[in-house]
Amino acid sequence: MxxxxxxxxxxxxxxxxxxxxxxxxxxxxxxxxxxxxxxxxxxxxxxxxxxxxxxxxxxxxxxxxxxxxxxxxxxxxxxxxxxxxxxxxxxxxxxxxxxxxxxxxxxxxxxxxxxxxxxxxxxxxxxxxxxxxxxxxxxxxxxxxxxxPKDIYFKQPIFKADEELKNSLKQRFNLGEKNILIHVGSSVQNKIYPMTKLAILCKLLLHYDERLKIYLTWGNEKEKILAKRVLSLSKIDKENLVLLDKLSLKELIALTQLSSLVIGNDSGPTHLAFAMNKPSITIFGATPHYRNAFVTDINKTISIHKKIANVKHIDKSDFCIRNIDEEDIFSLAKDLLDER
Structure with a gap:
Protein backbone atom coordinates (compact mmCIF):
# COMPACT_ATOMS: atom_id res chain seq x y z
CA MET A 1 0.00 0.00 0.00
CA PRO A 149 -7.34 9.68 22.15
CA LYS A 150 -5.65 7.94 25.09
CA ASP A 151 -3.31 6.29 22.56
CA ILE A 152 -1.48 9.63 22.32
CA TYR A 153 -0.12 9.18 25.85
CA PHE A 154 1.80 6.12 24.68
CA LYS A 155 3.44 7.61 21.61
CA GLN A 156 7.14 7.08 20.96
CA PRO A 157 9.36 10.11 20.26
CA ILE A 158 8.44 11.38 16.80
CA PHE A 159 11.89 12.76 16.00
CA LYS A 160 15.34 11.44 16.84
CA ALA A 161 18.47 13.52 17.25
CA ASP A 162 21.69 12.73 15.41
CA GLU A 163 24.23 11.46 17.97
CA GLU A 164 27.24 13.08 16.28
CA LEU A 165 25.42 16.40 16.16
CA LYS A 166 24.48 16.09 19.84
CA ASN A 167 28.12 15.61 20.81
CA SER A 168 29.14 18.56 18.67
CA LEU A 169 26.55 20.82 20.32
CA LYS A 170 27.63 19.75 23.82
CA GLN A 171 31.10 21.07 23.11
CA ARG A 172 30.06 24.07 21.04
CA PHE A 173 27.67 25.48 23.66
CA ASN A 174 29.37 24.06 26.75
CA LEU A 175 26.16 22.40 27.87
CA GLY A 176 25.72 21.81 31.57
CA GLU A 177 24.12 19.11 33.67
CA LYS A 178 20.70 20.78 33.54
CA ASN A 179 19.84 22.75 30.42
CA ILE A 180 16.72 24.81 29.77
CA LEU A 181 15.77 26.03 26.31
CA ILE A 182 13.64 29.18 26.18
CA HIS A 183 12.15 30.09 22.82
CA VAL A 184 11.32 33.77 22.74
CA GLY A 185 9.38 34.19 19.50
CA SER A 186 6.39 33.22 17.43
CA SER A 187 5.11 33.97 13.95
CA VAL A 188 2.18 35.92 15.46
CA GLN A 189 2.82 38.95 17.65
CA ASN A 190 0.10 38.33 20.23
CA LYS A 191 1.47 34.83 20.92
CA ILE A 192 4.74 36.26 22.27
CA TYR A 193 5.23 36.38 26.04
CA PRO A 194 6.77 39.70 27.24
CA MET A 195 10.57 39.85 27.38
CA THR A 196 10.50 41.64 30.75
CA LYS A 197 8.66 38.69 32.25
CA LEU A 198 10.97 36.16 30.59
CA ALA A 199 13.94 37.99 32.08
CA ILE A 200 12.41 37.71 35.55
CA LEU A 201 11.65 34.03 34.92
CA CYS A 202 15.31 33.44 34.05
CA LYS A 203 16.38 35.09 37.31
CA LEU A 204 13.96 32.96 39.32
CA LEU A 205 15.17 29.74 37.70
CA LEU A 206 18.86 30.47 38.17
CA HIS A 207 18.32 31.56 41.75
CA TYR A 208 16.45 28.32 42.38
CA ASP A 209 19.19 26.04 41.03
CA GLU A 210 22.71 27.29 40.34
CA ARG A 211 23.44 24.20 38.24
CA LEU A 212 20.98 25.34 35.58
CA LYS A 213 22.08 26.79 32.28
CA ILE A 214 19.48 28.63 30.21
CA TYR A 215 19.78 28.92 26.45
CA LEU A 216 17.78 31.49 24.48
CA THR A 217 16.84 30.45 20.96
CA TRP A 218 15.42 32.42 18.06
CA GLY A 219 14.41 31.84 14.45
CA ASN A 220 14.79 35.19 12.69
CA GLU A 221 16.31 38.62 13.20
CA LYS A 222 13.23 40.02 14.95
CA GLU A 223 13.31 37.18 17.44
CA LYS A 224 17.06 37.64 17.90
CA ILE A 225 16.39 41.24 19.02
CA LEU A 226 13.84 39.91 21.53
CA ALA A 227 16.33 37.36 22.86
CA LYS A 228 18.99 40.06 23.25
CA ARG A 229 16.47 42.10 25.23
CA VAL A 230 15.93 39.22 27.67
CA LEU A 231 19.70 38.95 28.07
CA SER A 232 20.02 42.68 28.69
CA LEU A 233 17.11 42.95 31.13
CA SER A 234 18.12 39.95 33.20
CA LYS A 235 21.64 41.21 33.98
CA ILE A 236 22.69 37.59 34.51
CA ASP A 237 26.19 36.17 34.00
CA LYS A 238 26.47 35.07 30.37
CA GLU A 239 27.85 31.75 31.54
CA ASN A 240 24.42 30.86 32.91
CA LEU A 241 22.18 32.65 30.40
CA VAL A 242 23.35 32.09 26.83
CA LEU A 243 22.11 33.66 23.61
CA LEU A 244 22.54 30.95 20.99
CA ASP A 245 23.47 31.35 17.36
CA LYS A 246 20.72 30.63 14.89
CA LEU A 247 20.05 26.90 14.87
CA SER A 248 19.24 24.70 11.94
CA LEU A 249 16.19 22.49 12.40
CA LYS A 250 18.44 19.46 12.86
CA GLU A 251 20.36 21.34 15.56
CA LEU A 252 17.11 22.32 17.23
CA ILE A 253 16.10 18.66 17.38
CA ALA A 254 19.46 17.71 18.89
CA LEU A 255 19.44 20.54 21.45
CA THR A 256 15.88 19.70 22.45
CA GLN A 257 16.99 16.14 23.11
CA LEU A 258 19.80 17.46 25.34
CA SER A 259 17.50 19.73 27.38
CA SER A 260 15.95 19.12 30.78
CA LEU A 261 13.09 21.51 30.02
CA VAL A 262 11.77 23.56 27.09
CA ILE A 263 9.76 26.75 27.68
CA GLY A 264 8.16 28.88 25.00
CA ASN A 265 5.13 30.24 23.23
CA ASP A 266 2.58 28.33 21.18
CA SER A 267 5.05 27.64 18.37
CA GLY A 268 7.14 24.99 16.65
CA PRO A 269 9.94 24.58 19.23
CA THR A 270 7.61 23.79 22.15
CA HIS A 271 5.59 21.44 19.94
CA LEU A 272 8.90 19.76 19.09
CA ALA A 273 9.55 19.12 22.79
CA PHE A 274 6.20 17.35 23.09
CA ALA A 275 6.93 15.39 19.91
CA MET A 276 10.23 14.20 21.39
CA ASN A 277 8.75 13.33 24.80
CA LYS A 278 10.78 16.06 26.52
CA PRO A 279 9.46 18.15 29.45
CA SER A 280 7.91 21.40 28.26
CA ILE A 281 5.82 24.40 29.24
CA THR A 282 3.86 26.11 26.46
CA ILE A 283 2.58 29.63 27.18
CA PHE A 284 -0.84 30.42 25.67
CA GLY A 285 -2.66 33.70 25.29
CA ALA A 286 -5.42 34.18 22.75
CA THR A 287 -4.94 30.76 21.17
CA PRO A 288 -6.77 27.76 22.70
CA HIS A 289 -4.45 25.64 24.83
CA TYR A 290 -6.91 22.75 24.86
CA ARG A 291 -6.74 22.56 21.05
CA ASN A 292 -3.11 23.36 20.26
CA ALA A 293 -1.33 21.23 22.86
CA PHE A 294 -1.69 17.86 24.54
CA VAL A 295 -1.06 17.87 28.29
CA THR A 296 0.86 14.99 29.89
CA ASP A 297 2.77 14.47 33.13
CA ILE A 298 5.78 16.22 31.59
CA ASN A 299 4.16 18.52 29.01
CA LYS A 300 2.31 21.41 30.61
CA THR A 301 0.46 24.47 29.36
CA ILE A 302 -0.21 27.77 31.07
CA SER A 303 -2.81 30.37 30.14
CA ILE A 304 -5.35 32.70 31.72
CA HIS A 305 -8.06 30.17 30.75
CA LYS A 306 -9.84 32.70 28.60
CA LYS A 307 -12.76 31.29 26.65
CA ILE A 308 -11.97 31.55 22.95
CA ALA A 309 -15.24 32.41 21.24
CA ASN A 310 -14.24 31.30 17.73
CA VAL A 311 -11.17 29.09 17.34
CA LYS A 312 -11.37 29.42 13.55
CA HIS A 313 -10.76 33.16 13.77
CA ILE A 314 -8.36 34.11 16.54
CA ASP A 315 -8.35 37.75 17.61
CA LYS A 316 -4.81 38.89 16.80
CA SER A 317 -5.34 42.12 18.72
CA ASP A 318 -5.84 40.20 21.97
CA PHE A 319 -2.63 40.34 24.03
CA CYS A 320 -3.96 38.58 27.12
CA ILE A 321 -0.75 36.52 27.20
CA ARG A 322 0.81 39.54 28.94
CA ASN A 323 -1.36 38.84 32.00
CA ILE A 324 0.28 35.52 32.80
CA ASP A 325 2.41 35.75 35.93
CA GLU A 326 6.02 34.64 35.51
CA GLU A 327 5.85 33.23 39.05
CA ASP A 328 3.23 30.73 37.86
CA ILE A 329 5.49 29.60 35.01
CA PHE A 330 8.36 29.28 37.48
CA SER A 331 6.22 27.13 39.76
CA LEU A 332 5.45 24.74 36.89
CA ALA A 333 9.09 24.68 35.83
CA LYS A 334 10.26 23.94 39.37
CA ASP A 335 7.90 20.96 39.61
CA LEU A 336 9.09 19.53 36.29
CA LEU A 337 12.76 20.03 37.18
CA ASP A 338 12.28 18.43 40.60
CA GLU A 339 10.71 15.39 38.97
CA ARG A 340 13.78 15.08 36.76
Whole structure:
Protein backbone atom coordinates (compact mmCIF):
# COMPACT_ATOMS: atom_id res chain seq x y z
CA MET A 1 0.00 0.00 0.00
CA UNK A 2 1.23 3.48 -0.88
CA UNK A 3 -0.13 6.66 0.68
CA UNK A 4 0.66 10.37 0.43
CA UNK A 5 0.40 12.87 3.26
CA UNK A 6 -0.09 16.54 2.47
CA UNK A 7 1.03 18.94 5.20
CA UNK A 8 2.79 21.85 3.62
CA UNK A 9 3.25 24.28 6.51
CA UNK A 10 3.89 25.72 9.05
CA UNK A 11 6.70 24.35 11.20
CA UNK A 12 4.68 23.74 14.37
CA UNK A 13 1.80 22.20 12.44
CA UNK A 14 4.14 19.87 10.55
CA UNK A 15 5.72 18.75 13.81
CA UNK A 16 2.30 18.05 15.31
CA UNK A 17 1.03 16.29 12.17
CA UNK A 18 4.00 13.91 12.19
CA UNK A 19 2.35 12.00 15.04
CA UNK A 20 0.38 10.07 12.41
CA UNK A 21 3.53 8.43 11.01
CA UNK A 22 4.07 5.93 13.80
CA UNK A 23 0.33 5.32 14.03
CA UNK A 24 0.22 4.37 10.34
CA UNK A 25 3.34 2.21 10.57
CA UNK A 26 2.01 0.47 13.66
CA UNK A 27 -1.17 -0.37 11.76
CA UNK A 28 0.78 -1.80 8.81
CA UNK A 29 4.57 -1.84 8.59
CA UNK A 30 4.57 -2.34 4.81
CA UNK A 31 2.76 0.94 4.04
CA UNK A 32 4.93 3.23 1.92
CA UNK A 33 4.57 6.87 2.99
CA UNK A 34 5.30 9.93 0.85
CA UNK A 35 5.03 13.41 2.39
CA UNK A 36 4.40 16.71 0.58
CA UNK A 37 5.86 19.74 2.34
CA UNK A 38 6.72 23.39 1.69
CA UNK A 39 10.40 23.56 0.74
CA UNK A 40 11.07 25.99 3.64
CA UNK A 41 10.43 23.26 6.21
CA UNK A 42 11.77 20.14 4.51
CA UNK A 43 14.76 19.84 6.89
CA UNK A 44 12.50 18.87 9.80
CA UNK A 45 11.36 15.71 7.96
CA UNK A 46 14.48 14.86 5.95
CA UNK A 47 15.64 11.27 6.55
CA UNK A 48 12.72 10.55 8.86
CA UNK A 49 12.64 6.75 9.31
CA UNK A 50 8.91 6.52 8.63
CA UNK A 51 8.92 8.61 5.42
CA UNK A 52 9.92 6.79 2.24
CA UNK A 53 9.94 9.87 0.02
CA UNK A 54 9.75 13.60 0.76
CA UNK A 55 8.42 16.01 -1.86
CA UNK A 56 9.41 19.64 -1.25
CA UNK A 57 7.22 22.16 -3.06
CA UNK A 58 8.79 25.61 -3.77
CA UNK A 59 5.86 27.57 -2.38
CA UNK A 60 7.95 30.14 -0.50
CA UNK A 61 9.00 31.83 -3.73
CA UNK A 62 5.46 31.48 -5.10
CA UNK A 63 6.59 29.01 -7.73
CA UNK A 64 3.08 27.64 -8.09
CA UNK A 65 3.54 26.15 -11.54
CA UNK A 66 6.68 24.33 -10.40
CA UNK A 67 4.78 23.02 -7.38
CA UNK A 68 1.90 21.82 -9.53
CA UNK A 69 4.35 20.14 -11.89
CA UNK A 70 5.84 18.20 -8.97
CA UNK A 71 2.37 17.15 -7.82
CA UNK A 72 1.30 15.98 -11.28
CA UNK A 73 4.53 14.04 -11.68
CA UNK A 74 4.03 12.42 -8.27
CA UNK A 75 0.53 11.37 -9.33
CA UNK A 76 2.23 8.68 -11.40
CA UNK A 77 3.00 6.93 -8.11
CA UNK A 78 -0.66 5.77 -8.09
CA UNK A 79 -1.35 6.32 -4.42
CA UNK A 80 -3.92 4.10 -2.74
CA UNK A 81 -4.85 6.95 -0.38
CA UNK A 82 -3.98 10.62 0.06
CA UNK A 83 -4.34 12.24 3.46
CA UNK A 84 -4.66 16.04 3.70
CA UNK A 85 -3.80 17.03 7.27
CA UNK A 86 -3.68 20.76 6.51
CA UNK A 87 -7.24 21.37 5.41
CA UNK A 88 -6.62 24.50 3.36
CA UNK A 89 -7.61 25.09 -0.24
CA UNK A 90 -4.00 24.85 -1.45
CA UNK A 91 -3.36 21.55 0.33
CA UNK A 92 -6.73 20.14 -0.71
CA UNK A 93 -5.94 20.96 -4.34
CA UNK A 94 -2.59 19.17 -4.09
CA UNK A 95 -4.27 16.13 -2.54
CA UNK A 96 -6.83 16.07 -5.35
CA UNK A 97 -4.12 16.17 -7.98
CA UNK A 98 -2.31 13.27 -6.33
CA UNK A 99 -5.35 10.99 -6.26
CA UNK A 100 -9.13 11.01 -6.54
CA UNK A 101 -9.19 8.80 -3.45
CA UNK A 102 -8.23 11.54 -1.03
CA UNK A 103 -9.27 12.08 2.58
CA UNK A 104 -9.92 15.31 4.46
CA UNK A 105 -12.25 17.02 6.90
CA UNK A 106 -15.81 17.96 6.00
CA UNK A 107 -17.10 21.49 5.46
CA UNK A 108 -17.91 22.25 9.10
CA UNK A 109 -14.58 20.83 10.32
CA UNK A 110 -12.40 23.19 8.29
CA UNK A 111 -11.24 26.79 8.60
CA UNK A 112 -11.33 27.19 4.81
CA UNK A 113 -14.60 25.36 4.28
CA UNK A 114 -14.38 25.44 0.45
CA UNK A 115 -11.51 22.93 0.67
CA UNK A 116 -13.98 20.11 1.37
CA UNK A 117 -15.05 20.20 -2.29
CA UNK A 118 -11.73 18.64 -3.29
CA UNK A 119 -12.05 15.57 -1.06
CA UNK A 120 -13.52 12.21 -1.99
CA UNK A 121 -13.83 11.02 1.62
CA UNK A 122 -14.66 13.45 4.44
CA UNK A 123 -14.53 13.19 8.21
CA UNK A 124 -16.73 15.24 10.51
CA UNK A 125 -14.94 16.32 13.70
CA UNK A 126 -15.22 19.49 15.74
CA UNK A 127 -12.71 22.12 14.56
CA UNK A 128 -12.15 22.99 18.23
CA UNK A 129 -11.07 19.42 19.00
CA UNK A 130 -7.44 18.88 19.98
CA UNK A 131 -5.24 18.90 16.87
CA UNK A 132 -3.54 15.58 17.70
CA UNK A 133 -6.93 13.94 18.07
CA UNK A 134 -8.03 15.46 14.75
CA UNK A 135 -4.97 14.24 12.85
CA UNK A 136 -5.07 10.73 14.24
CA UNK A 137 -8.85 10.48 13.80
CA UNK A 138 -8.47 11.36 10.11
CA UNK A 139 -5.66 8.82 9.67
CA UNK A 140 -7.78 6.17 11.42
CA UNK A 141 -10.73 7.08 9.18
CA UNK A 142 -8.56 6.62 6.10
CA UNK A 143 -7.21 3.23 7.23
CA UNK A 144 -10.44 2.05 8.87
CA UNK A 145 -8.29 1.51 11.96
CA UNK A 146 -9.15 1.71 15.67
CA UNK A 147 -8.10 4.86 17.50
CA UNK A 148 -8.65 6.26 20.98
CA PRO A 149 -7.34 9.68 22.15
CA LYS A 150 -5.65 7.94 25.09
CA ASP A 151 -3.31 6.29 22.56
CA ILE A 152 -1.48 9.63 22.32
CA TYR A 153 -0.12 9.18 25.85
CA PHE A 154 1.80 6.12 24.68
CA LYS A 155 3.44 7.61 21.61
CA GLN A 156 7.14 7.08 20.96
CA PRO A 157 9.36 10.11 20.26
CA ILE A 158 8.44 11.38 16.80
CA PHE A 159 11.89 12.76 16.00
CA LYS A 160 15.34 11.44 16.84
CA ALA A 161 18.47 13.52 17.25
CA ASP A 162 21.69 12.73 15.41
CA GLU A 163 24.23 11.46 17.97
CA GLU A 164 27.24 13.08 16.28
CA LEU A 165 25.42 16.40 16.16
CA LYS A 166 24.48 16.09 19.84
CA ASN A 167 28.12 15.61 20.81
CA SER A 168 29.14 18.56 18.67
CA LEU A 169 26.55 20.82 20.32
CA LYS A 170 27.63 19.75 23.82
CA GLN A 171 31.10 21.07 23.11
CA ARG A 172 30.06 24.07 21.04
CA PHE A 173 27.67 25.48 23.66
CA ASN A 174 29.37 24.06 26.75
CA LEU A 175 26.16 22.40 27.87
CA GLY A 176 25.72 21.81 31.57
CA GLU A 177 24.12 19.11 33.67
CA LYS A 178 20.70 20.78 33.54
CA ASN A 179 19.84 22.75 30.42
CA ILE A 180 16.72 24.81 29.77
CA LEU A 181 15.77 26.03 26.31
CA ILE A 182 13.64 29.18 26.18
CA HIS A 183 12.15 30.09 22.82
CA VAL A 184 11.32 33.77 22.74
CA GLY A 185 9.38 34.19 19.50
CA SER A 186 6.39 33.22 17.43
CA SER A 187 5.11 33.97 13.95
CA VAL A 188 2.18 35.92 15.46
CA GLN A 189 2.82 38.95 17.65
CA ASN A 190 0.10 38.33 20.23
CA LYS A 191 1.47 34.83 20.92
CA ILE A 192 4.74 36.26 22.27
CA TYR A 193 5.23 36.38 26.04
CA PRO A 194 6.77 39.70 27.24
CA MET A 195 10.57 39.85 27.38
CA THR A 196 10.50 41.64 30.75
CA LYS A 197 8.66 38.69 32.25
CA LEU A 198 10.97 36.16 30.59
CA ALA A 199 13.94 37.99 32.08
CA ILE A 200 12.41 37.71 35.55
CA LEU A 201 11.65 34.03 34.92
CA CYS A 202 15.31 33.44 34.05
CA LYS A 203 16.38 35.09 37.31
CA LEU A 204 13.96 32.96 39.32
CA LEU A 205 15.17 29.74 37.70
CA LEU A 206 18.86 30.47 38.17
CA HIS A 207 18.32 31.56 41.75
CA TYR A 208 16.45 28.32 42.38
CA ASP A 209 19.19 26.04 41.03
CA GLU A 210 22.71 27.29 40.34
CA ARG A 211 23.44 24.20 38.24
CA LEU A 212 20.98 25.34 35.58
CA LYS A 213 22.08 26.79 32.28
CA ILE A 214 19.48 28.63 30.21
CA TYR A 215 19.78 28.92 26.45
CA LEU A 216 17.78 31.49 24.48
CA THR A 217 16.84 30.45 20.96
CA TRP A 218 15.42 32.42 18.06
CA GLY A 219 14.41 31.84 14.45
CA ASN A 220 14.79 35.19 12.69
CA GLU A 221 16.31 38.62 13.20
CA LYS A 222 13.23 40.02 14.95
CA GLU A 223 13.31 37.18 17.44
CA LYS A 224 17.06 37.64 17.90
CA ILE A 225 16.39 41.24 19.02
CA LEU A 226 13.84 39.91 21.53
CA ALA A 227 16.33 37.36 22.86
CA LYS A 228 18.99 40.06 23.25
CA ARG A 229 16.47 42.10 25.23
CA VAL A 230 15.93 39.22 27.67
CA LEU A 231 19.70 38.95 28.07
CA SER A 232 20.02 42.68 28.69
CA LEU A 233 17.11 42.95 31.13
CA SER A 234 18.12 39.95 33.20
CA LYS A 235 21.64 41.21 33.98
CA ILE A 236 22.69 37.59 34.51
CA ASP A 237 26.19 36.17 34.00
CA LYS A 238 26.47 35.07 30.37
CA GLU A 239 27.85 31.75 31.54
CA ASN A 240 24.42 30.86 32.91
CA LEU A 241 22.18 32.65 30.40
CA VAL A 242 23.35 32.09 26.83
CA LEU A 243 22.11 33.66 23.61
CA LEU A 244 22.54 30.95 20.99
CA ASP A 245 23.47 31.35 17.36
CA LYS A 246 20.72 30.63 14.89
CA LEU A 247 20.05 26.90 14.87
CA SER A 248 19.24 24.70 11.94
CA LEU A 249 16.19 22.49 12.40
CA LYS A 250 18.44 19.46 12.86
CA GLU A 251 20.36 21.34 15.56
CA LEU A 252 17.11 22.32 17.23
CA ILE A 253 16.10 18.66 17.38
CA ALA A 254 19.46 17.71 18.89
CA LEU A 255 19.44 20.54 21.45
CA THR A 256 15.88 19.70 22.45
CA GLN A 257 16.99 16.14 23.11
CA LEU A 258 19.80 17.46 25.34
CA SER A 259 17.50 19.73 27.38
CA SER A 260 15.95 19.12 30.78
CA LEU A 261 13.09 21.51 30.02
CA VAL A 262 11.77 23.56 27.09
CA ILE A 263 9.76 26.75 27.68
CA GLY A 264 8.16 28.88 25.00
CA ASN A 265 5.13 30.24 23.23
CA ASP A 266 2.58 28.33 21.18
CA SER A 267 5.05 27.64 18.37
CA GLY A 268 7.14 24.99 16.65
CA PRO A 269 9.94 24.58 19.23
CA THR A 270 7.61 23.79 22.15
CA HIS A 271 5.59 21.44 19.94
CA LEU A 272 8.90 19.76 19.09
CA ALA A 273 9.55 19.12 22.79
CA PHE A 274 6.20 17.35 23.09
CA ALA A 275 6.93 15.39 19.91
CA MET A 276 10.23 14.20 21.39
CA ASN A 277 8.75 13.33 24.80
CA LYS A 278 10.78 16.06 26.52
CA PRO A 279 9.46 18.15 29.45
CA SER A 280 7.91 21.40 28.26
CA ILE A 281 5.82 24.40 29.24
CA THR A 282 3.86 26.11 26.46
CA ILE A 283 2.58 29.63 27.18
CA PHE A 284 -0.84 30.42 25.67
CA GLY A 285 -2.66 33.70 25.29
CA ALA A 286 -5.42 34.18 22.75
CA THR A 287 -4.94 30.76 21.17
CA PRO A 288 -6.77 27.76 22.70
CA HIS A 289 -4.45 25.64 24.83
CA TYR A 290 -6.91 22.75 24.86
CA ARG A 291 -6.74 22.56 21.05
CA ASN A 292 -3.11 23.36 20.26
CA ALA A 293 -1.33 21.23 22.86
CA PHE A 294 -1.69 17.86 24.54
CA VAL A 295 -1.06 17.87 28.29
CA THR A 296 0.86 14.99 29.89
CA ASP A 297 2.77 14.47 33.13
CA ILE A 298 5.78 16.22 31.59
CA ASN A 299 4.16 18.52 29.01
CA LYS A 300 2.31 21.41 30.61
CA THR A 301 0.46 24.47 29.36
CA ILE A 302 -0.21 27.77 31.07
CA SER A 303 -2.81 30.37 30.14
CA ILE A 304 -5.35 32.70 31.72
CA HIS A 305 -8.06 30.17 30.75
CA LYS A 306 -9.84 32.70 28.60
CA LYS A 307 -12.76 31.29 26.65
CA ILE A 308 -11.97 31.55 22.95
CA ALA A 309 -15.24 32.41 21.24
CA ASN A 310 -14.24 31.30 17.73
CA VAL A 311 -11.17 29.09 17.34
CA LYS A 312 -11.37 29.42 13.55
CA HIS A 313 -10.76 33.16 13.77
CA ILE A 314 -8.36 34.11 16.54
CA ASP A 315 -8.35 37.75 17.61
CA LYS A 316 -4.81 38.89 16.80
CA SER A 317 -5.34 42.12 18.72
CA ASP A 318 -5.84 40.20 21.97
CA PHE A 319 -2.63 40.34 24.03
CA CYS A 320 -3.96 38.58 27.12
CA ILE A 321 -0.75 36.52 27.20
CA ARG A 322 0.81 39.54 28.94
CA ASN A 323 -1.36 38.84 32.00
CA ILE A 324 0.28 35.52 32.80
CA ASP A 325 2.41 35.75 35.93
CA GLU A 326 6.02 34.64 35.51
CA GLU A 327 5.85 33.23 39.05
CA ASP A 328 3.23 30.73 37.86
CA ILE A 329 5.49 29.60 35.01
CA PHE A 330 8.36 29.28 37.48
CA SER A 331 6.22 27.13 39.76
CA LEU A 332 5.45 24.74 36.89
CA ALA A 333 9.09 24.68 35.83
CA LYS A 334 10.26 23.94 39.37
CA ASP A 335 7.90 20.96 39.61
CA LEU A 336 9.09 19.53 36.29
CA LEU A 337 12.76 20.03 37.18
CA ASP A 338 12.28 18.43 40.60
CA GLU A 339 10.71 15.39 38.97
CA ARG A 340 13.78 15.08 36.76
Missing amino acids: KIAIVRLSALGDIIQSAIVLQFIKKFRQDIEIHWFIDERFKEILENHPHIDKLYALPLKNKKFFSSLKIAFEARKNHYDFVLDLQGLIKSALVSRILSLNNFGFDKDSLKESFAHNFYNQKLSIDYAENVFVRYLALAAFMLNAPFE
